[in-house]
Amino acid sequence: MASPGKVYLIGAGPGAQDLITLRGARLLAQADVVLYDALVTPEMLQLCPQAEKVLAGKRSGQRSLAQQIINEMLVDYAHKAQLVVRLKGGDPMMFGRADEELRALEAAGIDVEIVPGITTALAAAAATRQPLTKRGIARSVAFFTSSTAPEHSDHDAIPETDTLVQYMGGREAIATAERLLAHGHAPDKPVVVIENVSRADQRIHRMTIADLTQGLGTPQGPVLVMIGEAMRPRPQQHVDTAISNTIAAQLRA
Amino acid sequence: MASPGKVYLIGAGPGAQDLITLRGARLLAQADVVLYDALVTPEMLQLCPQAEKVLAGKRSGQRSLAQQIINEMLVDYAHKAQLVVRLKGGDPMMFGRADEELRALEAAGIDVEIVPGITTALAAAAATRQPLTKRGIARSVAFFTSSTAPEHSDHDAIPETDTLVQYMGGREAIATAERLLAHGHAPDKPVVVIENVSRADQRIHRMTIADLTQGLGTPQGPVLVMIGEAMRPRPQQHVDTAISNTIAAQLRA
Known part of the structure; x- marks a missing residue:
């Protein structure tokens, strides 16, 4: 053989x-x-x-x-x-x-x-032009996912890093936002949500943790949620998507 | 013009x-x-x-x-x-x-x-065949770097995730190991150190946090330090480098 x-x-x-x-x-x-x-x-x-x-x-x-x-x-x-x-x-x-x-x-x-391949978080950082680290602002980044399995239901899944990136975070958005607030993150901390990164149907949504508590609806494609001061747009940055306060409606559209 | x-x-x-x-x-x-x-x-x-x-x-x-x-x-x-x-x-x-x-x-x-480009941590995971996440073992990963700048000297730079990856960690190894132990990480927790990942002179060193307290000498190329249970070799994994307990000597050689 x-x-x-x-x-x-x-x-x-x-x-x-x-x-x-x-x-x-x-x-x-x-x-x-x-x-x-x-x-x-x-x-x-x-x-x-x-x-x-x-x-x-x-x-x-x-x-x-x-x-x-x-x-x-x-x-x-x-x-x-x-x-x-x-x-x-x-x-x-x-x-x-x-x-x-x-x-x-x-x-x-x-x-x-x-x-190796380009992981979604780095493609998202490139597409949104938001570096995950910034001198004096963000020196550590965590990548995490939440499990809905019962054995993890009381697991506190929010790491303590400057920038946070949640993979497959679309359905978990409300729970994530509530845990962030419970951890003392400011409600106005910037959040960038990106769906279908790098594809023709890529969509970028800029919001805050407070907005995230409203949820993201039922996105069709893979969703990445990036949280932290590093997500704040720069003064002269060209932000090529509308800043949305009605996120759930947009993602459902 | x-x-x-x-x-x-x-x-x-x-x-x-x-x-x-x-x-x-x-x-x-x-x-x-x-x-x-x-x-x-x-x-x-x-x-x-x-x-x-x-x-x-x-x-x-x-x-x-x-x-x-x-x-x-x-x-x-x-x-x-x-x-x-x-x-x-x-x-x-x-x-x-x-x-x-x-x-x-x-x-x-x-x-x-x-x-975007392949970040060093993912090239290192591929080269060492150690996934950074493992079902039931590692659901979160942090990438961090330590600053030696005076304003950060009392900054506790060890995130609380399952897997930890320190970029540019060669010179900081002893301080990192001591901080890990102070945070309650077990001395026998596995550590993988990789120098010049993906290049002809790539070197992989497998050790523990206790070993890391001995330092890594003065590596010539960029060094990545990966820490966590996810770094433990699998039962039938072919580990293609010698397991080293005299790390500093090897890296200096």
Whole structure:
């Protein structure tokens, strides 16, 4: 029996086709099989016309494959093909379930290499022109997500850093805002919410923590919530979206 | 007088030539001028053979330009050239002094666009195969740096997240380790130190917080310190560097 292939865990970045790395694009163009998650955009899959493309994705609120099934698919494909790509939105090593997939592949003796991707927070910082760190203002940044699992329901998920970035924060917005206020953050502290960053339907909303307590409705795409003094626009910054006080209505529109 | 050019603030990523984005590489190939910082590698500059290349860098312990001078250079070049790239190691929006440069360019009425880069922490997670988040183990990550400036000397710079990543942490290692212990982190909590990530001279050192109290000597390249349970190797993980208990000696060698 032939020796198994190699699996590359590749970060696709936020969605725009040209925000993947050169290394990621080269491997996609050589892949026999690409197992992609639900956050990977159709334009990204145009980089691997030769490959067998398989949706192996998890996404809240939609029908999705259990992680265990995805792990088994990865091992199975590695036994059938030489170059297997596991393509994930953002970066695989932050909020990407890489641990589970690495364990499964290592247990099966399959060689794995990881190619980093642009994580959503940095694409959002670029798109909104708001640096996450600022001299004298913000020297630390935390990336977090909230879990709605019962075992975490009393977990206080607000880190104590100068800038805060919540991944997948759309549905949790009210709870996040209330926890921020309970932690003593000022109601007028600036917040930037970005939906579908880097894509054609990207939307940027500027508000405050007080506004965030009104919630964000039911956004259609992935939502990132950035909080902190570093989110305050600069005096001569061109802010290319309307400053919105009726956020929920806008996001529902 | 001709209208000024456009400035692109581009993240070069950690150093390997193929870890820049497709967008970044395309703009480099079109640039008239590239102002690069001290962390940009020579192989990255091979992507812009046509451009005038100008070192405009700051690096601790070496002769470097003041930020004010760099800001003025950016504005000056934008008045002389159509496509100016400001190329920075890692990502420009995290620990990249983007705020100062954006303010200067905006004050001069110059159009700016930002292209994100792979930040060092995510390249390090990929190179060491240690995800920064793990289900049930690590749901939050902080990126921070310590300042040795007097006004920060009593600032407690250890965020309260599951995983901690200290940028430019080489010289601060002993102070960081002592602060971690004072915060109640266990002495045997795993630490991964990575020097020159993604480059030919990349070095990975696995240790504990107790080891870190011995310091890291005087590393030659940029050093990232990653701390937390997420840094513990998996049972069947192939750890491709020796586990070192004589770290300072190794880094000095």
